Amino acid sequence: MDNAIKILGLAAGTITSITFLPQVIQIWRTKSAKDLSMPMLMLLILGVSMWLTYGIIVMDAAIIYTNSMVLTMSLIMVYFKLKYK
């Protein structure tokens, strides 16, 4: 049971870490980010940065990895949002 829970957490983290990749690819292809909310992106970066800090303090590799990935995607989306509007 303990192993099943660990695997579920790991799988959830893996899915979360790649969640924003299709969004990054779509903006890159269409050169349009008009419908993306900038306040949403700002909250995403703030929340993920806090999770990353939390992960570093409690030394949880899964939290650090997942949130590093989402932070990277978020920063790319902000760059695209500013570039393509």
Added chain:
Amino acid sequence: MDNAIKILGLAAGTITSITFLPQVIQIWRTKSAKDLSMPMLMLLILGVSMWLTYGIIVMDAAIIYTNSMVLTMSLIMVYFKLKYK
């Protein structure tokens, strides 16, 4: 220190739970969701559902609350995406 870590986790969860609210409001106002990636929304729902299941199994109220909120917003965004394209 332990309390500071708990507060950081709680604050991070609060930010994450409201992250997609501005996006929902923007789509509702503009009636446009063209630039939102459907595969991104599907991965978001899948990941968040897994986190929610994980939270229920390990009985972590913060994980349950945060992911319930994000799941609700994700379902609204999918509805809007289908409605407004």
